[in-house]
Amino acid sequence: MSVMALAKALGITLRHFFSKPVTIPYPDAPVPLKPRFHGRHVLTRHPDGLEKCIGCSLCAAACPAYAIYVEPAENDPENPVSPGERYAKVYEINMLRCIFCGNCEEACPTGAIVLGYEFELADYRYADFVYTKADLLVDTVGSKPQRREAERLGKPVKLGFQVPYVREALEGVKYE
Amino acid sequence: MTFLIVAIKALVLIGVLLGVTAYITWVMRRGLARFQVRYGPNRVGPFGLLQPLADAIKMMFKESIEVVTADRLVYWLAPVIAFTFALAAFAAIPLGQGGWVVANLDMGVLYVFAASELAVYGIFLAGWASGSKYPLLGGMRSVAALIGYELALGLALLGPVMVVGSLNLQDIVEWQRQNGWLIWWQLPAFLVYFIAALAEMSRTPFDFAEAEQELVGGFHTEYTGMAFGVFFMAELLHWITGSALMATIFLGGWAAPFGLPEVPVLWFFLKWALFIFLVLWIWASWFRTRYDQMMRFAWGVLFPVAVVWFLVTAYFVSKGGTL
Numbered sequence: 001m002s003v004m005a006l007a008k009a010l011g012i013t014l015r016h017f018f019s020k021p022v023t024i025p026y027p028d029a030p031v032p033l034k035p036r037f038h039g040r041h042v043l044t045r046h047p048d049g050l051e052k053c054i055g056c057s058l059c060a061a062a063c064p065a066y067a068i069y070v071e072p073a074e075n076d077p078e079n080p081v082s083p084g085e086r087y088a089k090v091y092e093i094n095m096l097r098c099i100f101c102g103n104c105e106e107a108c109p110t111g112a113i114v115l116g117y118e119f120e121l122a123d124y125r126y127a128d129f130v131y132t133k134a135d136l137l138v139d140t141v142g143s144k145p146q147r148r149e150a151e152r153l154g155k156p157v158k159l160g161f162q163v164p165y166v167r168e169a170l171e172g173v174k175y176e
Numbered sequence: 177m178t179f180l181i182v183a184i185k186a187l188v189l190i191g192v193l194l195g196v197t198a199y200i201t202w203v204m205r206r207g208l209a210r211f212q213v214r215y216g217p218n219r220v221g222p223f224g225l226l227q228p229l230a231d232a233i234k235m236m237f238k239e240s241i242e243v244v245t246a247d248r249l250v251y252w253l254a255p256v257i258a259f260t261f262a263l264a265a266f267a268a269i270p271l272g273q274g275g276w277v278v279a280n281l282d283m284g285v286l287y288v289f290a291a292s293e294l295a296v297y298g299i300f301l302a303g304w305a306s307g308s309k310y311p312l313l314g315g316m317r318s319v320a321a322l323i324g325y326e327l328a329l330g331l332a333l334l335g336p337v338m339v340v341g342s343l344n345l346q347d348i349v350e351w352q353r354q355n356g357w358l359i360w361w362q363l364p365a366f367l368v369y370f371i372a373a374l375a376e377m378s379r380t381p382f383d384f385a386e387a388e389q390e391l392v393g394g395f396h397t398e399y400t401g402m403a404f405g406v407f408f409m410a411e412l413l414h415w416i417t418g419s420a421l422m423a424t425i426f427l428g429g430w431a432a433p434f435g436l437p438e439v440p441v442l443w444f445f446l447k448w449a450l451f452i453f454l455v456l457w458i459w460a461s462w463f464r465t466r467y468d469q470m471m472r473f474a475w476g477v478l479f480p481v482a483v484v485w486f487l488v489t490a491y492f493v494s495k496g497g498t499l
Contacts, residue, residue, distance in 0.1 A: 013211045020213075
């Protein structure tokens with residue numbers, strides 16, 4: 001009977017009334033992300049500290065949005081930056097062009113470029129969206145605007161997400 | 177002197193009602209949000225408690241846009257009518273024993289009815305005078321609803337009134353203090369009245385005069401700024417007054433239940449809050465009916481039930497019982 005259906009509807013809503021809201025109050029609480037989330041890229045290093053990137057530009061070739069620019073240079077044998085013959089002298093990703101598809105990660109023969117979890121990239125000027133090597137290497141935590149803000153306030157960078165675990169490809173990446 | 181006292185009481189009541197109206201928006205938004213497993217507004221002040229203030233400021237500083245084809249006089253009169261009568265309806269409802277009422281009218285029930293029905297005029301005058309399609313449809317639906325629910329609404333209250341033998345709301349409360357809540361004596365009357373009252377407050381399932389999804393807001397589509405705000409407040413006042421009236425007539429009003437100590441306003445407030453929650457709960461749970469379905473239901477079910485119950489009550493009252 002339809003009266004029963006109405007009563008059932010009341011029951012359902014009342015049960016939800018006393019349940020915890022599913023909303024994540026985002027800037028106050030971190031967003032739970034899945035380990036395979038596609039966020040800002042990270043340029044990883046080998047355990048010995050050498051950069052994995054060998055400057056082959058395959059990521060730039062694979063990029064459907066033409067967001068990546070790589071300029072390779074010969075390694076100095078005495079003091080190499082990467083284990084190969086060459087390394088990336090310039091490595092830039094335009095975050096405004098990037099569609100976070102992960103093709104660069106798939107194309108990379110050494111697993112150097114990996115998509116991390118950071119997504120809070122909003123900034124004011126176009127030029128600031130071009131992330132250089134310094135912004136992408138593993139030791140850097142936080143996006144450009146986040147680090148700028150942290151520096152201004154003199155506080156550590158506050159990341160707005162949490163992951164159950166950091167996936168293996170993101171070697172050496174630590175999010176605190 | 178009595179005039180002065182009544183005037184002061186009326187001013188206090190208006191102030192309280194406006195405050196309650198402002199905060200009922202908070203209750204409504206937070207409450208509906210919780211029913212929908214959300215948080216609702218929680219950014220302005222602790223628990224979002226300053227949200228009504230922010231809303232009011234926003235509303236006041238918005239531009240009032242008038243439609244060229246509108247009937248100017250009626251267009252601006254409509255929100256005034258809707259608001260004034262919605263506010264006035266509360267005057268006869270007692271909040272406590274003796275002096276806790278602005279106007280202790282012998283025709284209390286009738287007065288509350290008359291005032292809140294007059295407020296509906298504001299709605300369809302607004303629909304008519306806006307000079308636009310959607311408000312006209314909304315106004316028309318509100319008239320259709322009025323034709324539907326009004327008879328059942330009035331007839332349902334005849335039962336309690338006959339049993340008590342008075343239209344005075346203080347007498348009704350006093351009777352219930354001695355004989356128990358009228359909801360036990362008059363359950364069918366209560367059910368009919370409650371359903372009809374939902375239509376009178378234009379709340380779900382009978383909120384088709386507004387119907388955001390179909391009519392862009394119905395009768396108040398062409399109103400902006402404070403004119404819209406006034407309509408909004410009038411609607412909330414219907415909800416407040418309707419709940420207060422039901423609490424007074426069927427749940428014993430300000431009288432303390434179960435032999436608990438009498439505290440002015442407290443018991444009334446709790447019973448009132450119960451109905452506020454009930455309406456909110458239904459609002460969050462049910463669909464919106466079509467207005468023709470509502471009319472069919474009102475005339476085909478509510479009205480006959482109300483008439484039969486009226487005759488049954490009349491029979492027992494004439495035999496000297498109370499039913």
